Amino acid sequence: DAKTTQPTSMDCAEGRAANLPCNHSTISGNEYVYWYRQIHSQGPQYIIHGLKNNETNEMASLIITEDRKSSTLILPHATLRDTAVYYCIVRARSNDYKLSFGAGTTVTVRA
């Protein structure tokens, strides 16, 4: 699976949009982009995934560049409860099993 690069940390103001970047320049055509988050002392939580089109659900939006080498997770109106570590992961469709977590981005939402 392709590796990802994320900033170590970022701050966001409550009520504002949080834009979390992820670089996956070695992504191949059959690899999906997944985002998870982990709030302190809890298990990771699935947020969203995409292949090449932009995706939106009740939690977030995922914007994937046309060349698929990077993506951005958007939390439209960040709240204090969105403070967490956010993981960007790429995973091949052929690799049904393994999900490899990197260090992620520690997002702190401030009042």
Place this chain on the structure above:
Amino acid sequence: DVKVTQSSRYLVKRTGEKVFLECVQDMDHENMFWYRQDPGLGLRLIYFSYDVKMKEKGDIPEGYSVSREKKERFSLILESASTNQTSMYLCASSPQVPYGYTFGSGTRLTVV
């Protein structure tokens, strides 16, 4: 609400004990996983199973074994607990790709 349930939130065991960590999912998922999470090392895959009675080693299987006798249940076994197995253990399940994983709340195991 779909769930992955881990039997214990906190567990304290003695060195040399045989330890069982239980995980149950109610989503009829084919795949189940055990990870451990340690500060500075992130989540590391111990074992996974893609079907009943099937298992595959992950990145760090040494000192662990698993059992999956029923689709909904996946057990992690520490044959002889050691202090370096003190960690947060996370169970997850998923249907086939491209769907995401659902994680349990974790078991914080301390081996003394």
